[in-house]
Amino acid sequence: MLAAVEQTPPDPRGQGRTPDTRRPRAVYGVGTEPDVRFSLANERTALAWVRTGLALVAGGVALSTVASVAGLPVLIDVVAMIACAAGGLIALSALASWRRVERALRLDQPLPPPRALPFLAVGVCLVGLLLAGYAVHDAVSRM
């Protein structure tokens, strides 16, 4: 005879055999299991954001390589630093976004908009403008 009632976590898969212990609890501890296809789509979206961050990092590393090979001014390395930092931040935002959307799917709420999108657009524009400014300056100084 149990001395206390054993608390079992919610079992949304309905199997009744093993309780759902998936992490993070902030996501899997609420709501019910959504359609598998929505979860997979959320996963693919998170991976797309990760690849976007990776592309920025790749651009930063490439700029760093070119700057060291061609002996370009320090500005190019500063742009490389900005690109790498932005890429890392976007990869982290992919994780936060996945959690938010998976929670909304489980609770049957409207999906939240992608918060990183304006930052991505601003970051890419900033890097582009800095590089364009450097190119113009370099061309003018050679005339």
Added chain:
Amino acid sequence: MTGPARDPGLQPERTALAWQRTGLAAAGVCLLAGLTAVRVGSPAVAVGAAALIIAAVVVVVGQSSRRSRTEVAEAWPWLRRVASVVVGVAAVGFALAVHRVLP
């Protein structure tokens, strides 16, 4: 409700391919960062990049074994790992650029 047994939209397969794309791209960028580190003359950073390549390969291999079933398995740990690899390469790239700015 767990959805149809065989998804005509091929979502599990598409997701597996997305993981492969991401893991391979991460390994490629780690390789580039490692080569740049060697060229710039920073072998310590190159070792870090090599470790990240191994991590990216682990992600690709681990994901391909996970996707042998159509059921949705644990996404979060693997998402965390691949995002960590990207943050790691970002740190390596940042260090390479800083290496030139502050010699």
